[in-house]
Structures are given as structure tokens and as C-alpha cells.
Amino acid sequence: MPYVHDTLFRLQKSSPAQTEFYQAAEEVLDSIRPLLDKDTHYREQGIIERLVEPERQIMFRVVWHDDQGRIQVNKGYRVQFNSALGPYKGGLRFHHSVNAGIIKFLGFEQIFKNALTGLSIGGGKGGSDFNPKGRSDMEVMRFCQAFMTELHRHIGATIDVPAGDIGVGAREIGYMYGQYKRLTGSYEGVLTGKGLNWGGSLARKEATGYGAVYFAENMLQDRNDSLKNKICLVSGAGNVAIYTIEKLYDLGALPVTCSDSQGTIYHEQGIDLNLLKVLKEVRRSSLEAYLDTHPTAKYIPVSDYPTDGHAVWRFKAHAAFPSATQNELTVTDAKVLLEQGVSCICEGANMPSTADAVDLFLGAGICYGPGKAANAGGVATSQLEMAQNASMTQWTFEEVDNRLKAIMCGIFQRSSETAKEFDQPSNLVLGANIAGFRKVADAMIAQGLV
Numbered sequence: 001m002p003y004v005h006d007t008l009f010r011l012q013k014s015s016p017a018q019t020e021f022y023q024a025a026e027e028v029l030d031s032i033r034p035l036l037d038k039d040t041h042y043r044e045q046g047i048i049e050r051l052v053e054p055e056r057q058i059m060f061r062v063v064w065h066d067d068q069g070r071i072q073v074n075k076g077y078r079v080q081f082n083s084a085l086g087p088y089k090g091g092l093r094f095h096h097s098v099n100a101g102i103i104k105f106l107g108f109e110q111i112f113k114n115a116l117t118g119l120s121i122g123g124g125k126g127g128s129d130f131n132p133k134g135r136s137d138m139e140v141m142r143f144c145q146a147f148m149t150e151l152h153r154h155i156g157a158t159i160d161v162p163a164g165d166i167g168v169g170a171r172e173i174g175y176m177y178g179q180y181k182r183l184t185g186s187y188e189g190v191l192t193g194k195g196l197n198w199g200g201s202l203a204r205k206e207a208t209g210y211g212a213v214y215f216a217e218n219m220l221q222d223r224n225d226s227l228k229n230k231i232c233l234v235s236g237a238g239n240v241a242i243y244t245i246e247k248l249y250d251l252g253a254l255p256v257t258c259s260d261s262q263g264t265i266y267h268e269q270g271i272d273l274n275l276l277k278v279l280k281e282v283r284r285s286s287l288e289a290y291l292d293t294h295p296t297a298k299y300i301p302v303s304d305y306p307t308d309g310h311a312v313w314r315f316k317a318h319a320a321f322p323s324a325t326q327n328e329l330t331v332t333d334a335k336v337l338l339e340q341g342v343s344c345i346c347e348g349a350n351m352p353s354t355a356d357a358v359d360l361f362l363g364a365g366i367c368y369g370p371g372k373a374a375n376a377g378g379v380a381t382s383q384l385e386m387a388q389n390a391s392m393t394q395w396t397f398e399e400v401d402n403r404l405k406a407i408m409c410g411i412f413q414r415s416s417e418t419a420k421e422f423d424q425p426s427n428l429v430l431g432a433n434i435a436g437f438r439k440v441a442d443a444m445i446a447q448g449l450v
């Protein structure tokens with residue numbers, strides 16, 4: 001279709017070197033072609049040209065003092081991509097790899113993910129090339145305060161509500177919230193993922209991982225299967241990976257791997273979840289320390305990874321949950337997984353599989369849950385946190401978890417029914433993209449040229 005092709009061509013020219021953003025845009029635009037063919041008014045309204053252009057991009061300097069009193073300078077970003085459905089909503093990523101293209105790809109994905117939840121939230125994302133790893137608490141605090149000193153003028157409880165992502169957890173949200181309050185004097189739900197005694201929601205910490213597992217269970221149940229007794233590979237060792245592993249155990253599965261940026265653990269008897277929490281949530285240490293308690297587990301350092309992929313995907317399993325970062329699962333990894341008989345891939349991370357790996361999964365007809373559907377439980381529960389803040393109440397863990405389960409079931413059904421409508425019943429990439437796109441596009445049309 002020349003229309004999609006021309007838009008992608010112009011995007012590549014206007015956003016040079018933003019490869020992840022281009023990859024995300026190409027996937028969405030390619031998969032919505034059948035809808036654009038059928039409903040020509042999206043083209044007449046210039047919707048895809050408008051969608052790929054953020055409403056606003058904020059870039060700023062963040063200056064702070066390290067513990068030696070030296071001046072440090074980082075880049076800060078917030079991309080307010082689309083507000084057709086509600087206030088901009090999406091996390092902040094602090095990682096040395098962050099650049100404008102990464103934040104744009106994440107913000108773009110967030111538009112459709114948030115639409116799929118069925119809740120009233122627009123899409124945004126932000127972050128910095130600051131890396132909290134190895135920094136003291138005081139350094140992290142000074143950085144967060146400096147970051148919020150600029151960001152606070154662009155956000156608000158009904159304007160733009162950031163949250164966590166890679167490198168941003170409860171500690172960072174706390175420091176940023178304190179600074180927002182100091183600058184504005186306002187105690188409001190301007191961030192989600194807050195501490196439980198100052199406005200946070202029960203189950204937000206668990207929500208992305210639990211939600212991904214609920215999504216996988218929905219996909220499998222649709223084929224009269226379940227996660228029970230399934231051996232599962234999980235990548236990552238952060239917020240999403242830890243609570244994916246927890247819920248996999250709850251549902252009777254056996255998660256045998258996890259990984260961080262330095263290596264992969266394979267533990268045939270099952271990952272020791274309590275130990276993992278201590279290592280990563282309390283001690284913030286490397287996964288290699290897992291061997292001190294479990295010397296018979298296997299540790300594969302990054303230096304021993306295959307050149308064409310990741311060690312974590314090279315073990316035999318029934319299901320895989322990529323939960324670390326983008327493009328962490330290559331086409332060779334996908335081939336190995338399929339050869340080993342994997343029947344379910346469910347993405348906790350954002351865009352963890354390369355485009356050619358996704359094509360292989362779709363071609364094989366296995367259960368494949370794309371990130372923007374499968375990991376939407378985190379942002380959905382953030383919206384539940386906003387709702388609790390607005391009504392000055394706090395729901396029980398069970399109440400939030402039940403709502404999360406219902407939301408994940410709704411996302412699966414919306415994606416699956418849309419895939420069936422377009423005669424590709426097992427293609428949840430197409431189903432999720434069209435369902436999300438249609439909701440945002442219709443709202444944009446109703447709101448006129450803004």
C-alpha cells in the first residue's frame with residue numbers, strides 16, 4: 001500500500017538513526033493495512049501521519065553533583081505522544097542506552113497499549129541516559145531532584161502522569177515525588193508506583209509480571225491448554241521478571257531462568273524466588289551471587305553468550321517470557337525456541353523480539369503475545385492508582401488483582417476478536433494493533449484537527 005510505504009519513507013527521512021522507533025512504527029503500520037484498506041476515512045483524515053508525530057517532545061539538561069562534588073550532566077526526555085484518550089501516561093527509563101529514538105519508540109508503543117486497556121489514558125514516555133546502577137542513594141536522590149526540577153512544569157495529575165520503567169523503581173519515584181511536592185506545593189497523583197503509605201496502589205509493583213502471566217494463561221486456555229507444569233524461560237531480573245516468576249509458580253509452572261546485563265542463571269529445580277528478591281530488590285547485586293546459595297545452578301556470563309543471540313533462550317522449555325529489554329530475542333533465538341518445541345511466547349518487556357523473530361513466531365502459529373498487549377497490566381494498574389488517588393481511597397490487594405485479571409482478559413479478547421474479524425485468528429500482533437489504533441484514531445477524528 002503506497003500510503004503506508006510513503007509514510008514510513010518520510011518517517012525514516014525525518015527521524016534518521018531512530019531505529020527502534022522506526023521498527024515500532026513499521027510493525028504497527030504494516031499490521032493495520034487491512035483496516036486502512038477497508039475504512040478509507042482514516043487515510044482521508046491523515047491519521048497515520050498524525051499518529052507517528054508526537055504532540056510534544058521535551059528535551060532538557062539535568063545537572064547534579066556526585067558524591068565527590070563533581071558536576072555531572074545528563075540528558076532528560078519526555079515525549080508526550082498522544083492525548084486523544086486521556087492524560088499522557090507512561091514510564092520513565094533511566095539507563096545509559098537511553099536516547100531520543102528509544103524514548104520515541106516506547107512512547108509510540110504506549111499509545112496503542114494504553115488504548116487496549118480500555119481505560120482513559122493517552123501515551124507518553126520519558127527518561128534519561130543517567131544510570132542508577134553503582135550510584136549511591138544520595139547520588140540517585142540528587143539526580144532525581146534535578147530531573148524533576150525541569151520535568152515538573154510539564155506534568156500534572158490530569159496532564160501527564162509518569163511512572164517507572166528500567167532503572168526507575170520505588171526509590172526513584174519517591175525522590176521525584178518529594179521534589180514535585182516541594183516545587184508545586186501540591187500533593188496529587190502526579191506519579192504512579194508510589195509507596196503504599198503515601199498514595200501508591202497495592203499490586204502495582206506486581207502488576208506487569210502478574211498481568212503477563214494472566215495474558216499467557218488466557219492465550220493457552222483459548223487452546224484448551226494451561227501453564228500448569230510448563231517449564232518456562234524468563235529473561236531479566238527486575239520488576240517485571242521477578243513478578244512474572246512469582247505468578248508462574250502460583251499457577252503451577254516451573255520458571256528455570258532469569259538474567260541481568262552481566263549473565264544468565266539456569267536452575268533446573270526452579271528459580272529461588274526469595275533469593276532473587278533479596279539479590280535484586282534489597283542488595284542490588286549481580287546475579288552471579290545466586291551461585292553462593294545454589295552452587296549447582298548454571299551461570300552463563302555475557303562473554304559466553306552465542307554471537308547471534310542470548311543464552312537464556314537456549315534451554316528447552318514450553319513457554320518463554322522475555323522481560324528485560326528491546327530486541328533481546330533474535331531470529332536465531334526464535335529458531336532454537338521453536339525447534340525445542342516452545343508453544344507460548346509472552347512478552348513482559350517492550351518490543352523484546354526482533355521483527356524477524358516475530359515473523360517466525362506468527363508463521364509457526366504458536367501462542368504469541370506481543371508486549372503492547374501482554375505487558376499492559378502495569379500501566380492499567382497505574383490507572384487504577386490514579387483512580388484511587390482521585391477518590392482518596394485505597395483498594396485491597398485482592399480488589400486490584402481482580403481488576404487486573406479482568407483487564408488482561410479484556411485485552412486478550414479484544415485482540416483475539418479483532419484478529420478473527422480480519423481473518424487471521426492467531427495473529428495477536430494484528431489484533432492488538434488494529435484494536436488499539438481504531439480506538440485512538442476514532443477519538444482523534446471526533447476531536448477534530450488538534
Ligand SMILES: NC(=O)C1=CN([C@@H]2O[C@H](COP(=O)(O)OP(=O)(O)OC[C@H]3O[C@@H](n4cnc5c(N)ncnc54)[C@H](O)[C@@H]3O)[C@@H](O)[C@H]2O)C=CC1
Pocket residue numbers: 097164165166167168208236237238239240241259260261262323324325326348349350375376378379
Ligand atoms: N516496570 C513496569 O511496570 C513495566 C516495564 N515494562 C518493560 O519491561 C522491561 C523490564 O522493565 P523493568 O523490569 O521494569 O526494569 P528493571 O530495571 O526493574 O529491570 C530490568 C532488567 O533487565 C535487565 N536489562 C536492562 N537492560 C538490559 C540490557 N541492555 N541488556 C541486558 N539486560 C538488560 C536488567 O539487568 C534488569 O535485570 C522493559 O522493557 C520495560 O520497558 C513494560 C511494562 C511495564
Ligand SMILES: O=C(O)CCC(=O)C(=O)O
Pocket residue numbers: 089090091092113161162163164165192350375376378379380382
Ligand atoms: O505504569 C505506567 O504508567 C507505565 C508503565 C510503562 O512504562 C509501560 O507500560 O511500558
